Amino acid sequence: MVHDVRMSTQQREDEVEATGFRHRFRRNPALNLTYRVGVGVVGGLVLVAGVVMIPYPGPGWLVVFAGLAILATEFAWAGRLLRFAKRYYDAWVAWLKRQHVAVKALVLVATGLVVAVTCWLLGAFSLVGGWFGLDWAWLGSPIFGSRG
Structure with a gap:
């Protein structure tokens, strides 16, 4: 064709x-x-x-x-x-x-903070802490409350 x-x-x-x-x-x-x-x-x-x-x-x-x-x-x-x-x-x-390495590091740290805060909000830290017998109140999600 x-x-x-x-x-x-x-x-x-x-x-x-x-x-x-x-x-x-x-x-x-x-x-x-x-x-x-x-x-x-x-x-x-x-x-x-x-x-x-x-x-x-x-x-x-x-x-x-x-x-x-x-x-x-x-x-x-x-x-x-x-x-x-x-x-x-x-x-x-x-x-x-x-960009300078400092700006790249700042972007990396900001990304890490977003990941850490999201994991905390969703209760991932509390879940993993429970696997190791850590029942610290600050690990608990403010959205989903405590595991118990």
Whole structure:
């Protein structure tokens, strides 16, 4: 199949899609809505999980980008948000790389504080302290109270 250079990206995608499984869903309004809702739910859950994971060690931003990519398969706004988020994430990383080691250490300490406070609020310190027989009141979560 020969593509015209002047053909837009959307026209090429529509041409490829006309033969794919997604085309069959788009022809049926009920299937199309079900598919879009499913993509929205799955993408939304992945996105929320990624946002929750951002301050913690691990793949938080990767999961955020994955959630947005899932949503972008069906929603144009998610594609725009994905490009925006990638651009600002890359800018943040580039800025952080240019900083003095003291600024990098401050960012690391702030991240550690966010993790520690969240663990305390969720009762993780009380739980682990209980494993070692430490029943100190300050380990208990102010949200969930004491273990007992």
